[in-house]
Amino acid sequence: MLQSIRDRTSGIVAGFVVALIVVPFAFWGVESFFSGGGDPVVAKVGDQKIHQSQFRRAYEQRYQQYVQLMGSxxxxxxxxxxxxxxSVLDDMTQEYQMRQFAQDAGFRVGDGVLLYALSDIPAFQKDGKFDVETYKSMLQRQGLNSQRFEAQMRDSLQIDQMRDAVVGSAFGLPVEAKAIVSLAGQQRDLSYALFSLAHYRQTLSISDAEVQKYYQDHQSEYQAPERIRLSYVELSSDTLPAVAEPSAETLKAxxxxxKTGRFSAPEERKLSDLMINFGNDKAAALKKAQDLAARLKAGADFAQLAAAESDDPISKKVGGALGWFKRGQMPEANIEKALWALQPGQSSEPVETAKAWHLLHVDEVKAAAVKPFEDAEVQSELKELHKNREQQKQFQTLSEKLEQLAFENPSSLEPVAKALNLTVQTSEWFTRTGGTGIAAQEAVKQAAFSPEVFKDGENSKPLTLGDSQIVVVRKADYEAPRQKKFEEVAEAVRGLVRENGAKARAQADAQALLDGLNKNxxxxxxxxxxxxxxxxxxxxVRRDNGSEDRAVVDALFKLPHPKEGTASYGLATLGNGDVAVLAMDRVAAGDVPDSVPGAQMRQLQQLMANMEFEGYRKRIGEEIKVKIVNPPQADTTSNPDL
Known part of the structure; x- marks a missing residue:
């Protein structure tokens, strides 16, 4: 979830407290598009439905992120x-629950908060400032429209309002902090007996009959899924011919x-604001704003007055400073009008908005300016712009030819490659779940198993894989799903039987030892x-012990306190499969501090706040029910022994 963003709709300072925004999880618009009757419902969350198309959109984005993360x-x-x-479905249902609850609870995100949240995302900035063209371009590259993206942003901010309300109001008493510190310092005397799987693997005898039986009983686990290999041609901007150097006349044109949009800097104004909330008495708030305006006219320092009198807790810390604005950037029409009516160094009369009066002050003005044609940076940018546009034209022309040639020659890629000077390439084998290279792309997976390519053996339509990457694919080889022969998997089955036998023996011996301890x-x-x-x-041993396997330490601190003269016993299965029988015969309480240091106290309060929100989230889950209607199905059965 987004962190620490408050919707301060009572003031125009709203979005200035927004930190780095990371849109959660996936760019699937939930309310932004609708699904037809042919789109089955995967899950019902409260009064909303998650359709198959929505799930696939979320799944594919998460899958692509995973593939990119794993790389080679x-x-x-x-x-x-x-x-x-x-995992994807769990995340989706949880977010649907949170969104519904936040909406029903009355959390809202104003346009101002959304505007400043978007402005603070580095990916949408140019030279450190929000740039509309950069914003549109970035969304276009992600295959998004602004309405869908902004709706998702608004939902995310709304959820974070709810989270912030819970976390921000959570608190811990000093006595609780002392108890946690004491508990963290608790020590327990531990001894244990370790049954190593390595010992059982070496001593265990596995017969051929056992291996055969396991294979016969688990044949469904040894299915080789269908797989395919593609031939393809790729058109990419990286392989386009070099663009000729433009003439001076071309650059001038x-x-x-x-010039107006790219090389001109419009006038900007540096604004400060002093806000007086209406509260329960709008007239009284106006009287206070008028009195403050009179003090400003009499020579009072605006920054000092804002720091002392403003009702906006964020901007008052910096003397009311809000930063630089261009025309049309203010969400409030009254504020926009007043701002551009002021002269540098001048303060306004009280300006009314929905919930407050505002006194505005123009600290500084940057006049509009146009960069000259001869400027070295302008020349460089013009050449780069010319190059990009010419490459786009080339790519567009070749893309159209590629589409036409692939359509006219459906049974082969050779004519396409020859006409466009491309190379016919071959992918690695992959299944319906995808593979590496182009097979990691959802569009390629869908096309590979489409009727035209898979059944009819024709060329696919051109598939767009990126900003400037298009491929046309066709089936090169195919292997149908099949039962793997015993000979193919015999060694893997033998290893699995041995491993299972070792685990069973270790668990049995450990349980027998534990039974002996309990019988004295x-x-x-x-x-x-x-x-x-x-x-x-x-x-x-302390809870923060780092030398022993975590499973042993966790099991130790779950044992009940031993009775006088006895020990508490338990089992733990280690991360490597070894089994330990634990004995704990003494508990030493940690010291209770006189006070908890500030930094540690803040950490404990954050811990308690997170725990409180987790409980809150679980309560939401109990209130807004989830019903899985059509569980997602894996495309095919796979096994590492393919």
């Missing part, structure tokens, strides 16, 4: 599609056409020696 380490044959689908059949050390287990006596 991504292995399609080891990708657990079912688990990944469940381009400059004249772009001997000490842990003696019983461990009898069963060939390794004995370790660690002595006092």
């Amino acid at each position: 380490n991504f292995r399609a044959d080891q990708f657990n599609q079912a688990q990944f689908q469940q 381009l400059y004249e056409s772009e 059949a001997g000490s842990l050390q003696d019983l461990a020696a009898q069963r060939g287990a390794e004995f370790k006596n660690l002595g006092p």
Whole structure:
């Protein structure tokens, strides 16, 4: 979720407190598009539905992010599609719950907050400031429109309002902090017997009959999924012919056409604001604003007065300073009109908005300016602009030819490659879950198994994979799903049978030792020696112990306090599969501090705030029910032993 963004709709300072915005999870617009009757419902969340198309959109974006993150380490044959689908669906249902609850609870995001949130995203900035063209271009590259993106942003900010309300109001008492510090410092005396899987793997004898039986009983786990390999041609801006150097006349004409928008800096005004909330008495608030305006006319310093009197807790810390504005950037029409009526150094009369009176002050004015044609930066930008536009024209022309040639020659890519001077390439094998290279792209996966390509053996339509990348694919090879022969997987099955047997033996021996301890059949050390287990006596152990396996430490601190003269016993399965039998015979309480240091107190309060929000989120989950209607299905059965 977004962090620490408050919707301060009572003041025009709203969005200036926005930190770095990261739109959560995926760019799927929920209310921005509708699904037809042929789009099955995956899940119902409260009074809303998640359709298959919405789930696929979210899944594919998360999948692409995962593939990019893994890079060359991504292995399609080891990708657990079912688990990944469940993770995506869990995230979607949780966000739907949060959004519905926030909406019903009355949380709202004003246009001002949305505007400044967008302005603060670095990806939408040029030279450190929000740029409309950069914003539109970035969204276009992501395949988004501004309405859908802004709706998603508004939803995210709304959810964060709710989170901030809970976290911001959470608190911890000093006595609670002292108890947590004492608990964190608690020590427990630990000894344990370790049953190592490595020992059982070496001593366990596995017969051929056992391997055969396991294979027969689990044949469904040894299915080779269908897979395909594609031939394709790729048109990319990287391979386009070099653009000729433009003439001075060409650059001059381009400059004249772009001068107003690209090379002109409009007038900007540096604004400060002193806000007086209406509260319960609008007239009284106006009287206060008028009195402050009179003090400003009499020579009072605006920054000092704003710091002392403004009702906006954010801007008053910096003397009411809001920063630089161009025409049309203010969300309030009255504020916009008053701002551009003032002279530098002048303060306004009270200006009314929906919830407050404002006194405005123009600190400084930057006059409009036009960069000359001869400027070195202008020349460089013009040449780059000319190059990009010429490449776009080339790419557009070749794209149209590619589409026409692929249509006219549906049974081969050779004529297409020859006419456009391209190379016919071949992908790696991949399944319906995807693969590497172009096979990681959803458009390619969909086309590969489409009726035209898969069944009819024709060329695909041109597939856009990026800003300037188009491919046309066709089926090169195909292997149908099949049952793997025993000989193909015999060694893998034998290893699995051995591993399962080792785990079962280790668990059984550990349980037998634990039963002996509970029957007072001997000490842990003696019983461990009898069963060939390794004995370790660690002595006092804290919760933050980093040398032992985390499973051992977690199990230790879940054991009940031992009774006088006895020990508490338990089991723990380590991360590597080894099994430990634990004995704990003493608990030493941590010291109770006289006071908790400030930094530690803040950490504990943050911890308690997060715990409170987690409880709040669970309560939302209980109130807004989730019903899975059509669970996502993996495209095919896969196994690493393909």
